[in-house]
Amino acid sequence: MLTRLHLKFLAPGLALLVILVFFLLLSDQHFRLPAAATASLCKGINGNPTSSSHETDTSPFPSSDREYTYIPNQAHFVYVLADPTSDFGLHFSHYLSIYAAWRHWKPEKIYLHTNAHASSIDRATNGTSGKWDNLIFNMPGLEVRHADVPTHANNGKAIQGLEHKSDFVRVEAVRELGGVYIDWDVHALRDVRVLRESGFRAVAGRQLGGQVNSGVFMSVAGGKLMTLWQTGMHERYTGGWTTHSNEVITKYAERLVAEPGEALIMEREAFAPGSWNGEDNDMLFAVHGDAPSNLANVTQGDALPAFDEGFADRWERPGEFPEWERDWSRSYLLHAFNPDRFGHKVKGFDHITPRYVLERRSNFARAVYPIARELYNEGLIEIDDSYLGV
């Protein structure tokens, strides 16, 4: 029972305790993590940036004590139709690409930016324009978004060719919404979450020759690299193959490395380990006669093996790995430059079909086999499906 005497001593005691705790909290400030670190720890995957720039900081050394911003987990694909009322007619390789991104990244959303009219999108979705259109347009999390395709760059030059139109659409999409853009001939081999959450506001990668490749890039919405690139591509557009694309992103990305957290440039092997050269096309797509087909004794419906590889298997059991086989451990994404486009004939290779991949007789096939095997196991593809899906 509390007596008046107890209260007489308790009240000042409590007051003292409150004061002590207050000073302890104050001094604790010195031992806190920097604001940036706590902010990023407390933030969700899509934490939005709050301003932490040091506008009044007059130091000649730019501060790296900024808040980290995660690149949102959204994938972007672009498909510009020459005639917006025609069918998409997507191929098996397109499905492999979008499915791998969905499977490895678990994106909250997959945007497909296109100029297609509603009737083309309907035919793709309801299955009347082919199997691959149908599977792609029914991907979970897919959002088809109308893209206004520019006819002229801001410098007055007419924009030639669908690839160039796609260049303008992709940069605008990622600048506006943030996320990861990949070309349809790029195949995700693993998750890119560690890159999205690295604290860099934009990430891109080099290609053969050293330029930054415009077939894979990721950024926060409104990122500096995207904003500069978008303006720059309009100014620089000439109709040249890479004048407005690789050349402009290379120039700004390299410059922005100097600004803390604005740009990370990955080595070539990270996103574009091959190239458009005949030699690299052969390395990637050539069918190796010495490798037995993985489908040798298989009929549709039979289970297919997994080929999981242990960390040290390549060194400890080299006999199990043919000399031609590439180790893709260094690559997050495989930009599989299509040999057709460069008129190069690759031994044993015609098209990326389910059979070609499931046989596992080329480097490309081995890289994307785990995805194709899952599609096969899920009953989504059949061994004898054509690459055209009709």
Ligand SMILES: *[C@@H]1O[C@H](CO)[C@@H](O)[C@H](O)[C@H]1NC(C)=O
């Ligand atoms: C598919 O969509 C097209 C375009 O809207 C329509 O004309 C066609 O009847 C649809 N087919 C089916 C099977 O729903």
Ligand SMILES: *[C@@H]1O[C@H](CO)[C@@H](O)[C@H](O)[C@H]1NC(C)=O
């Ligand atoms: C297929 O079956 C034959 C005959 O049973 C066997 O010799 C061969 O090793 C098998 N091939 C594969 C890839 O399993």
